[in-house]
Amino acid sequence: MAMTTASPTLVLRYADVGVATYASLRVVGQPDATVTWVIDDATLATVRDLLTDALPDPRTAETSREAIERAVTAGSFANHAAEQELANILGESLIPPAGWQLITECAASPLPALFVAPSSRLATVPWSVLALNTGGDASRLIELADILMAVPPNIANSPRRPSPWDQRRDGAPLLILDPRVPGQRPDSALGSVLGRPDAHSPLARYFAALMERGNVLPTVDNAVALFRSADADRGWLAEQLTRQPSRLLFVGHATAADGDVGHADRAAVHLADHQPLTAADMMTAKLPFPPRAALLACSSGGDYRFDEATGLVAALILGGAVLVTATLWSLPTTAGYRQFCSAAGELADPMGDAVMAVDTAHQAEDAGRAVNSWQRGQMNRWRAGDVTASPLWWAALATFAVDGSR
DSSP: OOOOSSOOEEEEEEEEETTEEEEEEEETTEEEEEEEEEEOHHHHHHHHHHHHHHSSSOOTTOOHHHHHHHHHHTSTTSSHHHHHHHHHHHHHHHSOHHHHHHHHHHOOSSOOEEEEEOOGGGTTOOGGGOEEOSSSSOEEHHHHSEEEEEOOHHHHTSOOOOOOHHHHTTSOOEEEESOOOTTOOTTSTTSOSSOSOOTTSHHHHHHHHHHHHSOOBSOOSSGGGGBSOSSOSHHHHHHHHTTOOSEEEEESOEEOOOSOTTOGGGOEEOOSSSSOEEHHHHHHHTOOOOSEEEEESTTTTGGGGSSSOOSHHHHHHHTTOSEEEEESSOOOOHHHHHHHOTTSOTTOOHHHHHHHHHHHHTTSSSHHHHHHHHHHHHHHHHHTTOGGGOHHHHTTEEEEEOTTOO
């Protein structure tokens, strides 16, 4: 098949129908470049079981602490050999040889954009790690394409007021960093995600440098004051959004929806409020979000777990965002990681690294591609034996894009 010289766009789509999942891969604008296949229930069950064992989301009767320990010490993301085996199985199970061939034929520089629309059964798949298993250290999907999540049609085609990045890019970013949930101790379930603020930490120095280059929201005297705010409640958020920030960065806690079909809008972020701010609350209030947003919180990108994908990502896009980076599962805190990974060292901060990388990427011309570039760099460090570049963080990131955003 002849490929055009321009970087193509591919769409990888899955749909659950009865006990099977139907899939298709196509090159946009080339009707003949299409592959279809079916994944049977037994294969889907294998994938689900592998991911349940690998991810730090608590299993039945498992505490959050136990889930983190399992994922860091014994799961498929605990070491490179186990992760490579998982990547091979996912690659073989979810994309057939003809699909890999089509992707490989499109791979070039710049890399093609691959939009993924998973079914609810595949909502937590880390697409970046899928391997084309040809022996040895196989090529990964993210090495063949920049992976973006397709925004569900019910959201993309809804009335929206998208905020143009070109008009906002020079504005101040809105930074919500580990807000203090009322009544929660720092070490409690809804306590600190980033740990005690320290002016000398790489994370604080990063935001101090950001403040030196221009204004940020909220207006504070120093970078440490950005962390653990007790003022960042829903009223405060609404007021800050009226100031038309260029981008939003939220790092904190989120609560996934309850798993019942049709209840995606119960997914919520925890601000400095006694009650969490749900996706439904955001949509009802018609909060005006900036063109780019990052939600680095537990399973904040879980919209596809539901038939009606009206979760946190949808709420931001309906409010004006055109690019949202979120997470597919719960991110272990740095403290939890250090506790169970003895080889990491006291200075290892994979959560902080992810925060800085995503915020830096969201300042680039093509933010989603920039996130992919960082993920590839982390993957190479992981392959080389750097345990602090664990895919528990970088593989969890998923960037949703609409209206031509890349």
